[in-house]
Each structure stands twice: as C-alpha cells, then as structure tokens.
Amino acid sequence: MATAKELKELSADDLNRRAAELRETLFQDQLKRATGSLDNPSERTQHKRDLARILTVLGEKSRAEKKA
Incomplete structure (x- = not known):
C-alpha cells in the first residue's frame, strides 16, 4: 500500500x-x-495498518479544513 506521504496527496473521496x-x-x-x-x-x-494510515490522513485533512 501507499505511504502516508503518498496518501496525503490524494483527495478525501479517494481516501474514503x-x-x-x-x-x-x-x-x-x-x-x-x-x-x-x-x-x-x-x-x-x-490491511489493518493501511486502514489506520488512511483514517489518520483523513482526520488530518478534516482538521485542516476546519482550521482554515
């Protein structure tokens, strides 16, 4: 699977x-x-670790949107 750095480049829809x-x-x-x-x-x-990584990036993105 992708690294966290690669996942951060994806959109929220792709991550979901x-x-x-x-x-x-x-x-x-x-x-x-x-x-x-x-x-x-x-x-x-x-697979569990990959899911956790994706959910972490999604959380970071949502917090960044709320902050902005």
Missing part, C-alpha cells in the same frame, strides 16, 4: 473509497480466518 475497500477486504479476511482458509495472516495485519 480506499478505506471502504480495505474494510471489505478485512471482512473477507475475517471470514477466511474463521473458516481456516486464510493463507497469509500477516496480510490481515497489513
């Missing part, structure tokens, strides 16, 4: 779209984990 995709991916990972078919558990961890 990526967040929604990652939430869906995490849901699928959770189902795979429950059924025992999750191949690489570290991918789930990476």
